[in-house]
Amino acid sequence: AEPTAGTADDIQEHVRNELGAHEYPREIEFVEDLPKTVTGKIRRTELRDEAAAEVEAESDD
Structure with missing residues (x-):
């Protein structure tokens, strides 16, 4: 769905x-998929980094 x-x-x-x-x-x-480690755990630091980059890009506009 x-x-x-x-x-x-x-x-x-x-x-x-x-x-x-x-x-x-x-x-x-x-999102379609979450970044995962080879053992299948979600890479939370990568998600935080992506979110921080989005916030920074929005503040630059």
Whole structure:
């Protein structure tokens, strides 16, 4: 199934109800695949680096 804006809204609402106000994601980005190690673990540092690069690019605009 293709994600829609409604899907992101539903996820945010669910997480907002389960977690504190400061913990829920303000933005949700759907991706085809996550970067993984050879053992199949998600490379969180790579995700953080990509997010930081996006924020930096947005601030340059």
